Amino acid sequence: MTQADSAGGPATARDRRLAAAFVELADTLVAGFDIIDMLHTLTERCVELLDVMAAAVLLPDRRSALQLVAASSERTQLLDLMRLRNQEGPILDAYRSGEPTASVNLTAEATRWPRLAEAARDGGYAGAQALPLRLRGRPLGVLGLFSATAGALGPDTVAIGQSMADIATISILHTRAFQRQEQLAEQLHNTLNARITIEQAKGYLAEKLGVPVGETFALMRAHAHTHHVPLTDLARAVLTAQVDAADLRRPPPDR
Amino acid sequence: MIIAAVGAAARPVPAGGGYAWPDNDRLGATVDPNRELEITEAIRDRARVEDATVAVRHVCAVAASVMNAMGVGVYLVSDLGPIEPVHATDPVGARLVELQVVLGAGPATVAVAEDLPVLIADLDTAASRGHWPMFAPEALAEGVRAIFAFPIGANGVTIGALEIYRAGAGLLSPAELSDAWLFADAAMALIMAGVSDAPTVTEYGLFASEFGERWAEVHQATGMVAAQLGVDPTTAFLRLRARAFTSGEGLSRLAEDILAGRTRLDNGKDTEAP
Numbered sequence: 001m002t003q004a005d006s007a008g009g010p011a012t013a014r015d016r017r018l019a020a021a022f023v024e025l026a027d028t029l030v031a032g033f034d035i036i037d038m039l040h041t042l043t044e045r046c047v048e049l050l051d052v053m054a055a056a057v058l059l060p061d062r063r064s065a066l067q068l069v070a071a072s073s074e075r076t077q078l079l080d081l082m083r084l085r086n087q088e089g090p091i092l093d094a095y096r097s098g099e100p101t102a103s104v105n106l107t108a109e110a111t112r113w114p115r116l117a118e119a120a121r122d123g124g125y126a127g128a129q130a131l132p133l134r135l136r137g138r139p140l141g142v143l144g145l146f147s148a149t150a151g152a153l154g155p156d157t158v159a160i161g162q163s164m165a166d167i168a169t170i171s172i173l174h175t176r177a178f179q180r181q182e183q184l185a186e187q188l189h190n191t192l193n194a195r196i197t198i199e200q201a202k203g204y205l206a207e208k209l210g211v212p213v214g215e216t217f218a219l220m221r222a223h224a225h226t227h228h229v230p231l232t233d234l235a236r237a238v239l240t241a242q243v244d245a246a247d248l249r250r251p252p253p254d255r
Numbered sequence: 256m257i258i259a260a261v262g263a264a265a266r267p268v269p270a271g272g273g274y275a276w277p278d279n280d281r282l283g284a285t286v287d288p289n290r291e292l293e294i295t296e297a298i299r300d301r302a303r304v305e306d307a308t309v310a311v312r313h314v315c316a317v318a319a320s321v322m323n324a325m326g327v328g329v330y331l332v333s334d335l336g337p338i339e340p341v342h343a344t345d346p347v348g349a350r351l352v353e354l355q356v357v358l359g360a361g362p363a364t365v366a367v368a369e370d371l372p373v374l375i376a377d378l379d380t381a382a383s384r385g386h387w388p389m390f391a392p393e394a395l396a397e398g399v400r401a402i403f404a405f406p407i408g409a410n411g412v413t414i415g416a417l418e419i420y421r422a423g424a425g426l427l428s429p430a431e432l433s434d435a436w437l438f439a440d441a442a443m444a445l446i447m448a449g450v451s452d453a454p455t456v457t458e459y460g461l462f463a464s465e466f467g468e469r470w471a472e473v474h475q476a477t478g479m480v481a482a483q484l485g486v487d488p489t490t491a492f493l494r495l496r497a498r499a500f501t502s503g504e505g506l507s508r509l510a511e512d513i514l515a516g517r518t519r520l521d522n523g524k525d526t527e528a529p
Contacts, residue, residue, distance in 0.1 A: 196339070
């Protein structure tokens with residue numbers, strides 16, 4: 001048991017860091033904050049404050065399969081553990097039961113979770129604590145904490161961990177994780193439309209200038225660079241005749 | 256028999272109960288994490304064989320073989336319409352994709368619009384022909400007997416559809432149904448990861464395929480027609496689709512002819528004064 005659960009001891013330093021972390025996390029709950037970014041910060045603070053080796057937040061996708069959305073570490077060993085997230089282990093049990101689930105030593109869990117025990121041995125993890133993200137008793141996801149050494153987290157540490165899980169819950173409810181998905185979908189939509197517009201402009205220029213389609217892209221790029229216009233904007237302007245196709249044939253003005 | 260899972264209250268249930276109404280949007284598909292791993296690995300393996308980064312075409316290729324399909328197509332939503340094709344695994348798939356773009360209607364269009372799967376177990380029934388009067392006969396002529404279209408999306412955001420074409424009639428088994436969802440989800444995850452990683456992962460890398468290069472010609476031809484007719488690209492695209500529909504030649508074949516100057520939609524008469 002390596003945890004500094006200093007009941008009665010001089011916990012002021014940790015208290016101060018704890019308060020600072022809560023303020024920092026609360027500060028992120030303002031306009032324009034990115035939920036994924038915030039959850040990453042939260043996992044990093046968990047590592048610092050709870051003296052664990054790694055922390056991870058997992059949320060269910062639309063098939064209720066847990067997906068890793070944030071982790072304090074990109075270590076492949078942690079990712080290997082996470083590969084089993086929907087098969088066995090404290091994370092899955094905490095998600096299903098809605099109750100905190102702990103293992104003093106994952107590597108000794110050959111009976112309960114044989115594959116995870118092996119992965120933990122390979123990955124250098126031992127202690128594990130899974131804390132559910134709960135909303136009115138319904139599991140929203142899981143915060144997982146992993147230690148390098150065997151042993152249970154102290155009750156204070158678990159309590160702080162659960163507070164961290166609650167902050168994660170609030171932030172998820174606050175923004176809904178899919179806002180990011182919407183942004184990505186919009187970005188995808190723009191990218192796709194940009195490609196279509198550029199291809200159309202190529203055909204338009206080929207017809208107007210009487211040059212092969214294959215030569216039009218270079219003409220557009222040269223014009224876009226000379227005039228410092230994004231290529232897609234130029235393509236749109238060509239198609240709406242806001243830019244005269246003939247202008248693209250001329251060499252750039254010497255200036 | 257058609258099972259079309261359409262939005263509640265979107266359209267009436269025909270007499271005879273040709274429609275099955277699912278309890279949820281997954282039609283009872285269950286999660287099997289082992290299966291998910293297997294499919295993800297199979298997609299990775301497919302890319303590894305090509306020594307390429309994982310792209311949409313690998314998802315399609317594995318889906319086609321696992322689902323015992325003639326072909327698989329993937330569409331995304333664009334400003335041109337609900338279904339901008341980004342990949343089709345083979346000539347039959349490419350022709351069905353074109354057909355739906357020309358008609359502006361088909362299973363993928365409905366899947367995207369309703370964010371629900373459209374499962375057509377047999378195109379060769381009176382009900383199917385009634386529901387898809389233009390599409391069904393053409394698809395049957397291509398040798399496709401059953402079509403299953405799944406929305407690609409998550410959390411209420413629909414970005415496109417994955418469509419499976421089969422030569423034989425018959426419903427998907429429950430296992431096949433959950434596999435199909437896994438492929439749609441794999442496409443979603445791949446596309447979203449690619450977009451968020453941009454510019455490290457280029458859009459070209461995600462969608463790179465022979466199909467995509469051929470399809471680019473359709474857009475180039477649209478621009479050419481817009482210049483020939485002096486109309487905006489949206490109108491030009493409609494004219495192109497109309498010509499492809501009336502002439503019966505495929506959209507990409509027509510695009511080739513236009514780009515080569517063999518076909519002009521203005522009948523050789525320039526609308527612009529010299």
